[in-house]
Amino acid sequence: MTAGREPAVAVFGATGCVGRAVTAAFVRAGRPVLEVARHRPPYANGNRFLALDAAAADPGELAGLLAAARVDTVVNATGGWVTGEEENERVHVHLVENLLAALARAPARTRLVQIGSVHEYGPLPAGTAAEETRPARPVSAYGRSKLAGAEAVLRATRAGLVDGVVLRVVNLCGPEAAEVGFLGAAVRRLRTATPEHPAELTVTDAHRDFLDVRDLAAAVLAAATAPVAGQVINVGRGRAVPVAHLLDLLVAAAGPPPGAVRLRAAPIDSRGGDWTRVDIGRAARSLGWRPAVELPESIKDMWDASRADHPVEQS
Secondary structure, three states: OOOOOOOEEEEEOOOOHHHHHHHHHHHHOOOOEEEEEOOOOOOOOOOEEEEOOOOOOOHHHHHHHHHHOOEEEEEEOOOOOOOOHHHHHHHHHHHHHHHHHHHOOOOOOOEEEEEEEHHHOOOOOOOOOEOOOOOOOOOOHHHHHHHHHHHHHHHHHHOOOOEEEEEEEOEEEOHHHOOOHHHHHHHHHHHOOOOOOOEEEEEOOOEEOEEEHHHHHHHHHHHOOOOOOOOEEEEOOOOOEEHHHHHHHHHHHHOOOOOOEEEEEOOOOOOOOOEOOEOOHHHHHHHOOOOOOOHHHHHHHHHHHOOOOOOOOOO
16 A cells, blocks of 8 residues: 555545545545555545454554554454354354454544444333433443443543544434344345235334435544544434334335335344434534434435445445
């Protein structure tokens, strides 16, 4: 890798749904980006790319690679729903600790934007909106490990080793999220649905806070330079939407022929509870950020992006 003239942003997990959107946002803002992921993507977008398993990398070697790329900002967009305590620990805790150990070697404090999760709060009572001061009591292996990673970032920030901020993010939708979550599963079923082989979609009475991934990328962009070190900041729409409404929007976007969709009301085994909603007042005050993409547009773009011939966005 050759050093650019401007300090770069390193996006870890750059090939994932969040990483792709974040990378595109920084490039549009004129920032050089170093994409970091375990495997090189099948597309090329002109950014520098580093194939690396950050959870297994030597912190000293990683520090050298970041210094060579003149990185002054890091976004940790790695992780996701994985199974088992051990794998969650590796992806969401050990990787963060490795990254912190590398950044502690930098000659100047590096801004680290940690992408956290609403599931760090644990189950939320229906009708409430979680504020950042709410005690975090996660019950899933995913939530516990994400919280541990977030707390490691905050401890390192208090110790003066990094300039960290944690964005606690709700469920995501939008074009980059077409392959993830229950909406992604519904997209895949609808893509192959016919009246002879209809898609069966389970409708639950759960309510969840959903945000377009491009709005999240805008929040990350703001957090990269805002004076928010040491803070936890909720990023969501601030509204709990019925899951049934989201599926209605998706079916409307898909426009399947009559008889190609069957809706079935039933409870589902939720990983995050039947209610998620966050208070986004701190994000508005500290980042000057508010969500801009409405859900009908987000779901429509999500469906369009799932087409086999949909072009990959070039950052």
